[in-house]
Amino acid sequence: MSSTERNAKGHERSRPKVRSHTQAAPSQRTRAADPARLVAFEVLRAVSGEDAYANLVLPKSIRKHRLDKRDAGFATELAYGALRGQGTYDAILARCVDRPLEKLDPAVLDALRIGAHQLLAMRVPAHAALDQTVGLARAVIGAGPSALINAVLRKVAARDLGEWTALLTEGDTDAIRRAAIEQSHPEWIVRALRQSLVAHGRSVEEINDLLRADNDAPVVNLVALPGLGDLDEARAAGAVDGELVADSALFSAGDVGRLESVRAGTTRVQDAGSQLVARALAELDLDGVTPDEDGVEKWLDMCAGPGGKAALLAALAHEKGAVILANEPAPHRAQLVRQALDAVPGETWNVRTGDGRTVAEDYPETFDRILVDAPCTGLGALRRRPESRWRRQPSDVGELGSLQRELLLSAVDAVKPGGVVAYVTCSPHPAETKAVVADVLRQRNDLELLDAGAALDAVSLTGSLGAGHESTAQLWPHVHQTDAMFLALVRRKI
Known part of the structure; x- marks a missing residue:
C-alpha cells in the first residue's frame, strides 16, 4: 500500500503516522x-x-x-x-x-x-x-x-x-561535585565520607567505591539467636550461610517475614556489622573484674531500641549465665525492645524506660559490659536507608555530638572498674566516632582503649577483617559488605 493518498484536489498528502505506544x-x-x-x-x-x-x-x-x-x-x-x-x-x-x-x-x-x-x-x-x-x-x-x-x-x-551524567558534569573539575552527581549523594556527605576514610586509615581514592556500595541493594542479613534459633528453615528457603560471622545467613529469596523462625523471633534480620560489634563485646575477656556475690555478670544495652542488638546480646548473655538490662528512653520503642527480647528466657533480661544519661545515677559502677549504640547520623547505613542521605544536614553531626559524649560518660560511670564499654555508631564520620572517644578519654584518667580491631577479628569467621586503626575499628560497605559500623572498646581501669 502506498504511504501517500490524494486529497480532494488530487494533491498527494502524507498518511498519518502510526502512533507510538507513548x-x-x-x-x-x-x-x-x-x-x-x-x-x-x-x-x-x-x-x-x-x-x-x-x-x-x-x-x-x-x-x-x-x-x-x-x-x-x-x-x-x-x-x-x-x-x-x-x-x-x-x-x-x-x-x-x-x-x-x-x-x-x-x-x-x-x-x-x-x-x-x-x-x-x-x-x-x-x-x-x-x-x-x-x-x-x-x-x-x-x-x-x-x-x-x-x-x-x-x-x-x-x-x-551515562550521557546525562556526562552532560551534567561537563567541564566541572571539582571531584566532590562530580561524585555527588554521578553517585547521587549530597556534596556534604561526599566530603564527610572522604574525611572518614582518611580518619580511619584508608585511602581517599576509595570514595567512589564507597559511594557505589551505598547505591547497591543490600542482601538481607539474618542471625539465629545463639542457643535459641537455627538457620535450617532459612537455608531450606534459599538462604546461604554468611561468611563473616557465626549463626548468620544471607537471604535473597523474597519476603523474610514468611519464615516461621523470623516470626517467632529466634531468627532476626540484622546486618552482619551489628552482629560483629555485639559479639565482640560479649566475647571479650575481662581480666581483673571483681564478680558480684552471686557471680553473675551484669550487662547493659544503654540505647536498646528497637531491640536488634539487645536480642543478640541477651541470647549471648543467656548462654553465659549473665543478665542484661536494656534501656530505652522512648516508651513506644521500649515496647519494641520487649517484643524483640521475648524470644529469650525472661530471667535473662529486663527493660528500663529512661534516659541513658541517668543510668549511672541509678546503677553506679554496676555493669561488667555496656553497649552504647549511640544515636548518630546513620551515614553508615545509607544503602539500607537511602532516604537518610536527603534528610540529614551537616548541622546534625554537631547536634548529636554532645548527646554521644554524655551517653559515653554516663556509661563509664555505670561500668565496674575493669569492665568495658563498647561505643558503637552506624556512622564513620570522625566527629561521631574518634573525636567523641578522644574527648571522653581526655576528661578521665581512669580509662583506656582496648584493641577493637583484634576484638572483631576474634569473633569473625575470617579471622582478619582489617578493620582496626589506632585501637578503634571501622567496618565499610565496600570492603566488608556491612554497614559502616564503628567500634571503640573503652575499659575502666582498676
Missing part, C-alpha cells in the same frame, strides 16, 4: 495504576510527604496491594532505586522541566523520579516506563499533571544515564 490516542492510553508502580509511588509519597521510613512503609504497601513475589521485587527495586538515585534524577529533571523543581507538586515530582529510574536504571522498555508512569499519574494525580509528566519523561528518555 503517543497513543487518549482512548488507548493506560488509565489504571499498575499495582507495583503504585506501591513504589506510595512509598515515595510517604517518605517525602510524611518523613516516613521506606523500610517500614514498603512491606505494608506490598501487603495492602497483595503483590506476588515478582511484583513485590519490582516495587522494591523501583522504590529504593528512585530514593537512592534522587540526587542524580533531580539534576536531570531540572534540565527537562521549565520551572524550578520545588515549584512542582510534590506528587508530580515523585512520579517523575519513579519514571526516571525506570528509564535510566531498570531493564524496563522505554515505552512501558512512559506509558505506565503516565497511567499511574493519570489515576492518582490527574489528567493535567499526567501530560506534564509525559512530556518531561520523553525528554529524560532522549539520553541514557
Whole structure:
C-alpha cells in the first residue's frame, strides 16, 4: 500500500503516522495504576510527604496491594532505586522541566523520579516506563499533571544515564561535585565520607567505591539467636550461610517475614556489622573484674531500641549465665525492645524506660559490659536507608555530638572498674566516632582503649577483617559488605 493518498484536489498528502505506544490516542492510553508502580509511588509519597521510613512503609504497601513475589521485587527495586538515585534524577529533571523543581507538586515530582529510574536504571522498555508512569499519574494525580509528566519523561528518555551524567558534569573539575552527581549523594556527605576514610586509615581514592556500595541493594542479613534459633528453615528457603560471622545467613529469596523462625523471633534480620560489634563485646575477656556475690555478670544495652542488638546480646548473655538490662528512653520503642527480647528466657533480661544519661545515677559502677549504640547520623547505613542521605544536614553531626559524649560518660560511670564499654555508631564520620572517644578519654584518667580491631577479628569467621586503626575499628560497605559500623572498646581501669 502506498504511504501517500490524494486529497480532494488530487494533491498527494502524507498518511498519518502510526502512533507510538507513548503517543497513543487518549482512548488507548493506560488509565489504571499498575499495582507495583503504585506501591513504589506510595512509598515515595510517604517518605517525602510524611518523613516516613521506606523500610517500614514498603512491606505494608506490598501487603495492602497483595503483590506476588515478582511484583513485590519490582516495587522494591523501583522504590529504593528512585530514593537512592534522587540526587542524580533531580539534576536531570531540572534540565527537562521549565520551572524550578520545588515549584512542582510534590506528587508530580515523585512520579517523575519513579519514571526516571525506570528509564535510566531498570531493564524496563522505554515505552512501558512512559506509558505506565503516565497511567499511574493519570489515576492518582490527574489528567493535567499526567501530560506534564509525559512530556518531561520523553525528554529524560532522549539520553541514557551515562550521557546525562556526562552532560551534567561537563567541564566541572571539582571531584566532590562530580561524585555527588554521578553517585547521587549530597556534596556534604561526599566530603564527610572522604574525611572518614582518611580518619580511619584508608585511602581517599576509595570514595567512589564507597559511594557505589551505598547505591547497591543490600542482601538481607539474618542471625539465629545463639542457643535459641537455627538457620535450617532459612537455608531450606534459599538462604546461604554468611561468611563473616557465626549463626548468620544471607537471604535473597523474597519476603523474610514468611519464615516461621523470623516470626517467632529466634531468627532476626540484622546486618552482619551489628552482629560483629555485639559479639565482640560479649566475647571479650575481662581480666581483673571483681564478680558480684552471686557471680553473675551484669550487662547493659544503654540505647536498646528497637531491640536488634539487645536480642543478640541477651541470647549471648543467656548462654553465659549473665543478665542484661536494656534501656530505652522512648516508651513506644521500649515496647519494641520487649517484643524483640521475648524470644529469650525472661530471667535473662529486663527493660528500663529512661534516659541513658541517668543510668549511672541509678546503677553506679554496676555493669561488667555496656553497649552504647549511640544515636548518630546513620551515614553508615545509607544503602539500607537511602532516604537518610536527603534528610540529614551537616548541622546534625554537631547536634548529636554532645548527646554521644554524655551517653559515653554516663556509661563509664555505670561500668565496674575493669569492665568495658563498647561505643558503637552506624556512622564513620570522625566527629561521631574518634573525636567523641578522644574527648571522653581526655576528661578521665581512669580509662583506656582496648584493641577493637583484634576484638572483631576474634569473633569473625575470617579471622582478619582489617578493620582496626589506632585501637578503634571501622567496618565499610565496600570492603566488608556491612554497614559502616564503628567500634571503640573503652575499659575502666582498676
